[in-house]
Amino acid sequence: MFRIQRTPYGGRGAFASQAIPEDTLIHTCPGPFAHLVYRAFRKEICAYCFVYAFDSGKSGWGVKIACDGDGSAKGGVWFCKEECRDRWEEEDNVDGMLMSAYDAIDREAKRLGKANEKGKGKDDGKPRSKIQELEKTIPKKGEAITQDLIDQAWKSAEAIAESRNHGEDMVAELHKSDVDVARFISTVLVHRYIEDNHPTPPPSPSTSPSTSKSPSPTPSLQSFSQSLPSSPPTSPSPSLKSFLPLPSPELSGNDWLAFLNLQNNELAHLQSIPAALCQALRVYLFTLQTLPPPLLQYLPGPGSDDPLIKYLPLSVRELQARDAGNSFGIWQQPSGGESEMFGWGIWVSASFFNHSCDPNVHKVRNGRIFEFYTSSDVEEGEELCISYGFIDDDLDVKERREGLKESWYFECECSRCLEEMREKENNRVAVQD
Structure with missing residues (x-):
C-alpha cells in the first residue's frame, strides 16, 4: 500500500504505492519502543494501555503489582484492570526487570x-x-x-x-x-x-489480524523495511555513524x-x-x-x-x-485543544511519516497502539503525511515554520507552506509596485 523512499527535499518518507481511498487504515504501530508517564499522572494513567482514570469517572486506578508499606504501588505503576496488569508483566516487565x-x-x-x-x-x-x-x-x-x-x-x-x-x-x-x-x-x-x-519468533502473516476499516488489506510493519537507502546519516557524531537497515520483513x-x-x-x-x-x-x-x-x-x-x-x-x-524530533505525546483521548499530555513515547515506525501543514493522514491512539488513517483520497506516488502540530488557522506561515523548526528541527516545505510563502511574496511585490 505504501513504501519508504527518499524524498525530494532530503530524508525519507512514506509514499503510496497505489491509489488509497479516504478513511483507510494504512498502518498500525504496536506498543512503544520507549515511553514515560509523568510522575504526576502515574496513578491516573494505566501503565499498559494509557487510559485516563478521570475519563472513566474515577480519581485513579486501583490495580497494582505489589503494595509498598504505605499502600502505594511498587514501582509507581497502576493499571485500569487486571488484564492490563498481566499484559504489562508479560510484555514490558519480562523477568521483573522493568x-x-x-x-x-x-x-x-x-x-x-x-x-x-x-x-x-x-x-x-x-x-x-x-x-x-x-x-x-x-x-x-x-x-x-x-x-x-x-x-x-x-x-x-x-x-x-x-x-x-x-x-x-x-x-x-x-x-x-x-x-x-x-x-x-x-x-x-x-x-x-x-x-x-x-x-x-516472527508472526505468521496468515495469522495476523486485520483491523482495516476498508476492504483494502492492512499493511504490517514490514512495509517499512522496503526501499531503504544505504547512505549514512548527516550527523558527524563518531558514535552514531552506522546507518543500519531496518529489520527484515519477518521482524x-x-x-x-x-x-x-x-x-x-x-x-x-x-x-x-x-x-x-x-x-x-x-x-x-x-x-x-x-x-x-x-x-x-x-x-x-x-x-x-x-x-x-x-x-x-x-x-x-x-x-x-x-x-528529540521522533517522539509522540501520550495525550488524553480524544485529543483536542483541552487535552492533557500525560507523557511521551517513541513508536519507531510512526516516525517515518513526515509532516505536512495540509496532512492527508491522521493518527489515532487506541490504547498503546497507534493507527494511521487516510484523511482524503490519496493518489499513487503521493507522499503520506501527518501533522506534527502548529497548523492552527490563526498561525501564519512564518509562525508555523518557526514553531516546527524549534520543536522538530526541520524547515517545512510542504505544499501549503510553499503556496502561502509565494502568496506572501506576491503580495509584498504588489505593495511595492
Whole structure:
C-alpha cells in the first residue's frame, strides 16, 4: 500500500504505492519502543494501555503489582484492570526487570532527596559530585555547543563512571525531571534486554489480524523495511555513524536496529537546549549508580555481561539523539485543544511519516497502539503525511515554520507552506509596485 523512499527535499518518507481511498487504515504501530508517564499522572494513567482514570469517572486506578508499606504501588505503576496488569508483566516487565529498575530509581531518588534536605544551609558553593564539576564546563549558549564538545562531554562522563569508588555517589543531586527521564531510559534498557534474552519468533502473516476499516488489506510493519537507502546519516557524531537497515520483513520493526534508523537530532537538539546535555550526562550516571544488585557490581564497557548496565552509555546517547524530533505525546483521548499530555513515547515506525501543514493522514491512539488513517483520497506516488502540530488557522506561515523548526528541527516545505510563502511574496511585490 505504501513504501519508504527518499524524498525530494532530503530524508525519507512514506509514499503510496497505489491509489488509497479516504478513511483507510494504512498502518498500525504496536506498543512503544520507549515511553514515560509523568510522575504526576502515574496513578491516573494505566501503565499498559494509557487510559485516563478521570475519563472513566474515577480519581485513579486501583490495580497494582505489589503494595509498598504505605499502600502505594511498587514501582509507581497502576493499571485500569487486571488484564492490563498481566499484559504489562508479560510484555514490558519480562523477568521483573522493568519493575526492578523503576523501584530502584524511585528509591535512590528518595534517598538523594533526603540527603539534600539534611545538607541545606551547608552549601559552600563547591561541587558536591564529579558530575557537577563536569556540568560547569557545558556552555549555556547554544551557539557554543559543537559536536566535538558533545563527544568530549560523553567521554568525560564515562571516565567518571570508570573511576568511581565503591559506594560513591556520582550524582548527589537531581533536577526536577531527572527521575522521569531515568524511567524513560530504563524502558529502553529493558527493551534491549528482552531482545537479547527473549527473542520472539516472527508472526505468521496468515495469522495476523486485520483491523482495516476498508476492504483494502492492512499493511504490517514490514512495509517499512522496503526501499531503504544505504547512505549514512548527516550527523558527524563518531558514535552514531552506522546507518543500519531496518529489520527484515519477518521482524516487527520496533526493535533497537529499527530505532537506530530514526533521524539523529543530537546536535540540533543540544544547540537548542544546552541544558539537555547536562541532564543526559547526569541521568546516565544516576542510572549507573541506581540499578539494583547484581547490576551495580558491573561498570559499563565492551564485553560487560551485566544485563542492563552494558547498554547504558550508548543507549542513553542514542536515545536522546532520536527522542528529540521522533517522539509522540501520550495525550488524553480524544485529543483536542483541552487535552492533557500525560507523557511521551517513541513508536519507531510512526516516525517515518513526515509532516505536512495540509496532512492527508491522521493518527489515532487506541490504547498503546497507534493507527494511521487516510484523511482524503490519496493518489499513487503521493507522499503520506501527518501533522506534527502548529497548523492552527490563526498561525501564519512564518509562525508555523518557526514553531516546527524549534520543536522538530526541520524547515517545512510542504505544499501549503510553499503556496502561502509565494502568496506572501506576491503580495509584498504588489505593495511595492
